[in-house]
Amino acid sequence: MDADKTDRKEWRIQALERLHKELEDELRAETGVPLTPEESERIRERIREEIGERIKERFEGLKSELYEEILREKKKDIKQAVAKGDLFYRFGLNVRAQHFLLAASTFLLIITGLPLRFHDSAIWKFIIFLLGGIQNSTFLHRVAAGGLMIVCVWHLSWLFLTREGRREFWELLPKPKDLFDVIHNIKYFLRLTNEKARFDRYSYIEKFDYWAVYWGVVIMIGSGLLLWLEQYSLKVLPKWILDVAKEAHRDEALLATLAIVVWHMYNAHLNPSKFPGTLVIWNGLMTRHEMLDEHPLEYEKRLKTVVEKRGDT
Amino acid sequence: MSNWVFFRNLTWYLTVLVLGASLLLTLPLVAQAQERRCALCHAKKDLRAKDAATGKERSLYVDETVFHGSAHGKLACVDCHLDTLDLPHGKRLKKVNCGACHYRGRTFGQGPAIEYLLYRDSVHAKERQKGNMKAPDCASCHGTHDVLNRTDIHSRGYKLNIPEQMCGKCHQKELADWKASVHGPATHKGDLNLPVCTNCHTEHGIRRAADPGSTVYATNIVEMCIKCHGDFSMMNQYGKKTEEVESYYESFHGVATKFGEKNIAHCASCHGYHLIKASTDPASSINPANLPATCGQPKCHPGATANFGKGKVHVNPHSKESGIIYWIALGFKWLTITVLVVLFIHIFLDFLRKLQEKKKKVS
DSSP: HHHHHHHHHHHHHHHHHHHHHHHHHHHHHHHHHHOHHHHHHHHHHHHHHHHHHHHHHHHHHHOOOOOOOOHHHHHHHHHHHHTTTTTOOOSSSHHHHHHHHHHHHHHHHHHHHHHHHHSSSHHHHHHHTTTTHHHHHHHHHHHHHHHHHHHHHHHHHHHHHHHHHHHHHHSSSSOOOHHHHHHHHHHHHSSSOOOOOOOOOSOEEEEHHHHHHHHHHHHHHHHHHHHHHHHHHHHHHHHHHHHHHHHHHHHHHHHHHHIIIIIIHHHIIITTTTTTSSSSSHHHEEEEEEHHHHOHHHHHHHHHHHHHHHHHO | HHHHHHHHHHHHHHHHHHHHHHHHHHHHHHHHHHHHHHHHHHTTTTOEOTTTTOOOEEEEEHHHHHHHHTTTSSSSHHHHHHTTTTOOOOOOOOOOOOGGGGEEEEEEETOOOOOHHHTTSSHHHHHHTTOOTTTTOOOHHHOSOOOOOEEEEEEEEGGGIIIIGGGGGGGGHHHHHHSSSTTTTTTTTOTTTOOOOOOHHHHOOOOOOOTTTTSTTTHHHHHOOOOTOOOOOHHTTTTTOOOHHHHHSSSSSHHOOOOOOSSSHHHHHHOOOSSOOOOTTTSSTTTTTTTTHHHTTTTTOOOOOOOGGGOSSSSSSSSSSGHHHHHHHHHHHHHHHHHHHHHHHHHHHHHHHHHHHHHHHHH
16 A cells, blocks of 8 residues: 555656756747746746646545435436335425524524523523523513514414415315324234324324414414514503413413423433424424334325326235 | 838839829819810800801801710810810811721711712712802711710601701602602501602612612612512502502513613503602592593603503412413413323323334344
């Protein structure tokens, strides 16, 4: 290996020398005057620079080509896996972006809102201190509230204006099967049966998570707007309505936070079959194993379409 | 011979004894005589002298009976007037330095005294340092030869005498406001619970309200009010509740104050500072008719309407008097408890079952 390296180095030096000599000879032939050592040194320097730059360019080109190729390969792999039925697209980019905005604004709302309720505890005081005081935290709370309102409008318009949204809405609607699933799962938990409930695209666990957001968002945005725009709302409404809004806001805040922390945290992250969480909300992909485990009915339906597309059995 | 020696020694002993005893007995008399020497001039009622600095004539008369009845009555004149080197003193004596006795490391009398240090950082001392001689020093409030113990009902420092005999001599507007307020002596006849100047402003370390170290600074003033209004047994005597304090701290105003925001309503922003009146009084700032003006201060909620007065101000969601708010709080409480209990049961069962499945798979 080392011998090979030194060989190559020597070869490179010899090539450079040769190039240099040729250039020198040509120049001498053109001008008829022998070059001074300074001039020849300058030429040599110039050649080295030129070659270095070319190598660099070539390398950069190769590198980006390589990246693109890897990405292309990966995409191709995923496509193949999806076509074969090993991977499944669960969430599109739109849904993932909605979830990201919802999660980010909710997180911000919680850490800037709960300190106001638990103003005596040191940890929340410290968080307010980290955020730079009560004025900054209340400003951030309003920014995050804006994010939440945007995601609401976005989601509702997506839900009813696109074909995909309407299909998802239908899938998310609570149905009698969900009630049977609950009963079945309780039986399963109590070991009265060894079969898990077989879920379609959305389980009752996920449906609860989804519809709870509606209840929370209506109360939080409604009361929050009343309190935010108090100089206008108090022109029309008596003070006690705002007191009601404030009470509802702080109580529902706690309920929503606890529900998210307890229910969503457990079902999406902490439970033994998922810990520490999956990448489905980031890349939208689910493996066949996960599909079989969590959404067997949807798996069957989608396998059928996969098989039809492939055109064989 | 021996008899004579014994007798001679006895004479010596007796002489020494008698001389010593008489010396000891006359020492106080000597001190008293010195005081008498002060009194030779200062007991004369018409003793007056011109002040070299101001050119005003003032009385130099000292009433001995008043002085002997004062807290310092057992001291001699020169114990305080330390620069009296000979009597009669020719020049005008310096002002007495109270700190010569009332200092932090004092081991006699009533022990360490920190009032001097507190005063040194107060607004009064700082004004004097700037050259404003109207600002008080010790004697301006406590008097000179007639200092009495604060427990004495005739003392200026007696709680009920402080506003009129100490602070009110200069702060006349505040005195008048306080007298007309619910905290004034008219509503508390001889009641020692009533707040006087020093209860909020402290006694010696008084600072400007704009000074963050002041007890009446925007973020500290609530703690001054709740010393009494948060005291359940004291408020009970007047048929009042302490829930106003809790409800304030639960409100946005209170929370912001707790997090150190100073441009936010505290007790005095709405109730006033010295002229605090009951909400039933038509002149009160918190009378429902005046609430729009009070809430609508330019810094707070400009353009406040009568809607600000519709509904309770200090809302306690845990008392039934709050009406609908009480029921909403109660409803949310039980909703939260029920939802969480159900969710936890589901999670617990799911967790157990999943662990079991995992074990099965591993084995």
